[in-house]
Amino acid sequence: MEKFEQYGRVFNHFDSDGDGRISPKELRQCVASIGGDMAAAEAEAAVAVADSDGDGLLSLDDFVRIVEGAGEEEKQSDLKAAFKLYAPEGSSCITAESLKKMLNRLGQRRSVHDCKNMIAPFDLNGDGVLNFDEFKIMMSC
Missing domain, CATH: 1.10.238.10 (EF-hand)
Structure with a gap:
């Protein structure tokens, strides 16, 4: 139906x-x-x-x-909650370092270099970090 x-x-x-x-x-x-x-x-x-x-x-x-x-x-609420898990306390962005830290907690060992490469395709403004709007795009892929 x-x-x-x-x-x-x-x-x-x-x-x-x-x-x-x-x-x-x-x-x-x-x-x-x-x-x-x-x-x-x-x-x-x-x-x-x-x-x-x-x-x-x-x-x-x-x-x-x-x-x-x-x-x-x-969905928006769930994405905000997920974003907070990856962003450093009090920050409005996800850094390569904070991504590495969370992935390590999840049992996925990655280097900062790997994390920078993961962020790069979704870093629309080129500042090296993911803001919430960029994170939403990444999560939709």
Whole structure:
């Protein structure tokens, strides 16, 4: 089954009145059905942020953007946590030395030279270290 079709089935389940839109009230019911709790004001705010046509309701496209966006937020959070493991304490970049140290902890013996070579293809600004954006690119390969 295609992903968009799956989203449509979930969307239709939560669209309790069958009007092709999810209202803030229906969104609250949706969250409650999976064991969560959402205040009316939170539901209104969530719909307002995602509502692309300004009608105060979520279309299927709006719903898909929310669902896929939630996955992206989780990926981003996981990448930030991984980045912190490799970056020296209090630093905003991964150095060849910090990469070597983490790889050694993971049982992969590498020299600083090896680590510089690992960093180089993803070091877009040529400063010899990886910032978070460069790290994201490296991790996507």
